[in-house]
Amino acid sequence: MVKILIVDDNLFMRTMIKTFVSDAGFEISAMAVDGYQGVYEYTQNRPDIVLLDILMPKMDGIMALKTLIAYDPHARILMVSAIQSVKMIKLAITCGAKGYVLKPFQREQLIQEINRVLELNL
Template sequence: MAKTVMIVDDSLFMRKMLRDILEGEGFEVAAEAADGDEAVTKFRDCRPDVTTLDIVMPNKTGIDALREIMTIDPAARVVMCSAMGQETLTASATEAGAKAFIVKPFNPELVARVVREVVEG
C-alpha cells in the first residue's frame, strides 16, 4: 500500500512541484493545504504517513501548525520546507518536533530521499 503524504505550502506552484516529485516516488497525496489553519484541519481528517510543511505561510505559520499537529499526534512525521536564509526558524521547528528539513528550491532526488527516510523512521 502506498504511503500517504500531505503537502502544505501557500504556493500552488510549490505544492504541484512536491506532488509531482512524491507521486513519482510512489507516494499517495492524501491532502494539500495552503496555510497553517487548513493544515491542522486536514491533518486531523486524513492522518497522513508524512507531512511536508512550509515554514512561512499566511494565517498560521508552519511552526505553529507543527506544534498543533504534534499535539494531535505526537508520533506525526513532519518534514519542514524552508527557503534559503531561514535557518533560525529551523531550530524552532526542530524543538517543535520536525523530523527533517528540505530547502527551496527543491532538489527532486533530495526531497524523495528525505521524505522516504522520515517515513521509514
C-alpha cells in the same frame, strides 16, 4: 501506500511537490494552503508524513507544527522552506519536525528526506 499531506501557500510549489512525490510512488492524501487547513486535513486524513512550509498566511508552519505535534506526538513532519536561518531550523526541530528541506531543492533530495523520515522509529 504512503500518504502525504502537502501544506504550502504557493500553488506552483504545491504542484511541483505533488508531481515529485506522485512520480516517486507516494499518494497525496490532501493539499492545504495554510496551517489551519493543514491541521484540519491532518485530522481528517491521518497521512503518513506532512510536508510543511513555514511562511504562510493565517497560521504559519511553526504554529501548525506545534498544533500537529500536540494532536499527535508521533506525527512525521518534514519542513520544506526557503528560510535558511540556522535559528529557524533548530526551532522547527525542537518543536517536533523530523527534518528540514531547503527550497529550492532537487527531486532526489526531497524523496531521500521523505524516505529517511518514514524510516524513523517513533
